[in-house]
Structure formats: structure tokens, C-alpha cells
Amino acid sequence: MHFNDIIKKDFKDVLGQEDVKRQLKSALISERNIILVGAPGIGKTTLAKNVAHLIGDKAPFVRVQGSPDLTAEDLIGDIDPIKALKFGPTSKEAFSPGKIFQANKGILFFDEINRCSEKLQNSLLQALEEKRVTVGSYKVDLDANFTFIGTMNPEDTSTETLSDVFLDRFDLIYVHYPESLEIEKTIVETSGHNKIDFPENLLDMYLSFIRDLRADDNVEKKPSVRASIGIYERAQTNAMVNERNKVSLRDIQEVLVSVLSHRMRLKPSVKYLKTAKNYIKDEFKKHLEKGGYL
Ligand SMILES: Nc1ncnc2c1ncn2[C@@H]1O[C@H](COP(=O)(O)OP(=O)(O)OP(=O)(O)O)[C@@H](O)[C@H]1O
Numbered sequence: 001m002h003f004n005d006i007i008k009k010d011f012k013d014v015l016g017q018e019d020v021k022r023q024l025k026s027a028l029i030s031e032r033n034i035i036l037v038g039a040p041g042i043g044k045t046t047l048a049k050n051v052a053h054l055i056g057d058k059a060p061f062v063r064v065q066g067s068p069d070l071t072a073e074d075l076i077g078d079i080d081p082i083k084a085l086k087f088g089p090t091s092k093e094a095f096s097p098g099k100i101f102q103a104n105k106g107i108l109f110f111d112e113i114n115r116c117s118e119k120l121q122n123s124l125l126q127a128l129e130e131k132r133v134t135v136g137s138y139k140v141d142l143d144a145n146f147t148f149i150g151t152m153n154p155e156d157t158s159t160e161t162l163s164d165v166f167l168d169r170f171d172l173i174y175v176h177y178p179e180s181l182e183i184e185k186t187i188v189e190t191s192g193h194n195k196i197d198f199p200e201n202l203l204d205m206y207l208s209f210i211r212d213l214r215a216d217d218n219v220e221k222k223p224s225v226r227a228s229i230g231i232y233e234r235a236q237t238n239a240m241v242n243e244r245n246k247v248s249l250r251d252i253q254e255v256l257v258s259v260l261s262h263r264m265r266l267k268p269s270v271k272y273l274k275t276a277k278n279y280i281k282d283e284f285k286k287h288l289e290k291g292g293y294l
Pocket residue numbers: 013014015016017039040041042043044045046047153178187191225226229
């Protein structure tokens with residue numbers, strides 16, 4: 001792929017994030033391995049899929065879900081015992097290639113790379129460095145020439161830390177929440193279903209509430225864009241269940257806790273005084289009073 005093609009193309013499904021797109025383009029032109037760092041649900045997967053599109057429709061896009069159970073064999077491959085009997089134990093034919101070879105000449109999208117064991121990180125190093133993989137004592141030396149795009153959520157506490165040796169092979173690009181309410185509104189309207197009328201003033205009202213929660217010092221885990229999309233969809237269907245054909249304030253109030261409470265976490269200092277559920281209810285009431293909605 002010529003670098004001019006990369007410069008000209010747009011990551012069309014990702015709205016906003018212009019700085020991220022520029023960084024990503026420059027990293028791709030330099031053929032760097034990339035990790036997109038950021039909270040859940042802010043467009044990392046969508047961004048990587050757009051890169052695949054940019055590279056070409058025929059280029060493979062192989063997705064690996066990082067988890068502590070993922071083994072080097074899943075990724076690199078292993079010896080198929082039946083084929084080993086047929087072709088000989090050290091024959092190339094006996095080797096069944098793992099996921100990284102399917103990504104040859106395309107993209108290896110490695111979701112949540114920081115959930116993998118250090119052993120697995122190490123097994124990736126040769127592929128990343130030499131674009132080839134040698135498997136144990138076997139004479140398999142296969143091409144694994146792919147663009148690596150990983151993702152990582154730095155706030156995920158259930159994860160391994162990535163080793164310095166591993167991190168030294170990547171450029172990190174930081175993805176953020178939608179930069180403006182207008183952009184988030186367009187994301188919600190294009191990603192969410194549109195079944196009935198959703199008055200714009202109500203849409204602005206609840207999106208500004210979510211955006212205030214993200215900026216709130218008492219909130220440790222912040223509500224994602226998926227939470228915004230969730231309220232958009234559930235408020236519509238809530239109105240439908242109540243046999244109305246237009247979203248009202250009541251619909252948003254009725255679905256708010258169900259969509260939001262597990263998607264955010266309060267700081268310990270607040271958590272012991274108030275549950276997330278009550279915090280949302282109280283803050284929402286204040287938000288409505290402040291905006292003159294009540
Ligand atoms: N900047 C954005 N532009 C367009 N859509 C967005 C954007 N941010 C979030 N979305 C929408 O939010 C949803 C989640 O996005 P996506 O799956 O790409 O997030 P993610 O960062 O990969 O999340 P996770 O970390 O949970 O895998 C999708 O429906 C996507 O369309």
C-alpha cells in the first residue's frame with residue numbers, strides 16, 4: 001500500500017478523534033506496531049476495522065481476544081498428531097498454523113493484549129520483530145507479516161502488566177471519549193436504532209448528564225459511549241412499551257439506572273456513603289433542576 005493512499009483515506013466510521021487518526025496514519029506509514037489505549041466502548045475496534053478497510057478489502061483482518069487462557073499454540077500453531085504420523089513428525093505439513101499466520105499481509109487485531117500472560121507476550125516477540133516464526137525444533141519457518149494493532153484498557157485492574165521488552169516494540173496511541181456533545185450525538189444517532197421520535201432537547205439533556213458524570217471527580221469508572229447508545233435505544237423502546245410514539249423525560253428516567261449503574265463506579269470515598277444507583281438518581285435530579293427541565 002502506497003503511503004499516499006493512507007494519507008488521503010478517511011477512517012469513516014469513527015467520528016471525531018482527529019488527532020488519533022493522524023497518529024494512526026503516521027504509525028501505519030512507518031509500519032509500526034500499534035496499541036490503542038483507552039477505556040471500553042470509545043471506538044477502538046471500529047478504528048481498527050477501518051484500517052483493515054483502508055489496507056484493502058482482500059487483506060485479512062484476524063481478530064484475537066486476549067485472555068489469561070490464550071496459549072502460544074493458539075496463536076502460533078502446533079503439531080497435528082495425525083498429520084505427523086502421515087508426513088513425519090518434523091515435517092512442515094504436520095504443523096497446523098495458528099492465528100497469526102492467517103493475518104499474513106493483513107491485520108492482526110489483538111483485543112485486550114494486557115489480559116494475556118507474559119509467556120504469551122514473549123511468544124509474539126519473534127513474529128513482531130522478524131515477521132517470521134520458528135517453532136521449537138521443527139523446521140517450520142513461516143511468514144507472519146502483518147500490521148499489529150492491539151488494544152488495552154489501562155484501567156482494567158484484572159490484567160498483567162506488559163513487560164518493558166514487549167512495550168518497547170510498540171507505539172501507543174491514546175483514544176479518548178467523544179470530544180464534543182455534538183459528535184457524541186451523531187454517534188448515538190448513527191449507531192443506535194431509530195424506532196420512534198427522540199426530541200433533540202431530551203437527547204442534549206441526557207448526553208450532557210453523561211458527559212458531566214465523566215468529568216465528575218467522584219466517579220472512578222466512567223460511563224462509556226455504549227451507555228449513551230443504550231439510553232438512546234432503551235428510552236425509545238420504553239416509550240413503545242407504554243404505547244407512546246415519542247420519547248418523553250419519563251422514559252429516560254425509567255431506564256437510566258438499568259443502563260448506567262453497572263457501567264460506572266464511584267470512588268471508594270463516596271461508595272461507602274451512597275450506592276451508584278442512588279448517586280445517579282440524585283445527580284440526575286440536580287441536573288434536571290439546573291437545566292430547568294422540572
Ligand atoms: N468516535 C466514535 N465514532 C463512531 N462510533 C463510535 C465512536 N466511539 C464509540 N462509537 C460507537 O460505540 C460503540 C463501541 O465502539 P467500539 O466497539 O469500537 O469500542 P471499543 O473501544 O473497541 O470498545 P471495547 O474496549 O469495549 O472493545 C460502537 O457502536 C461504535 O459505533
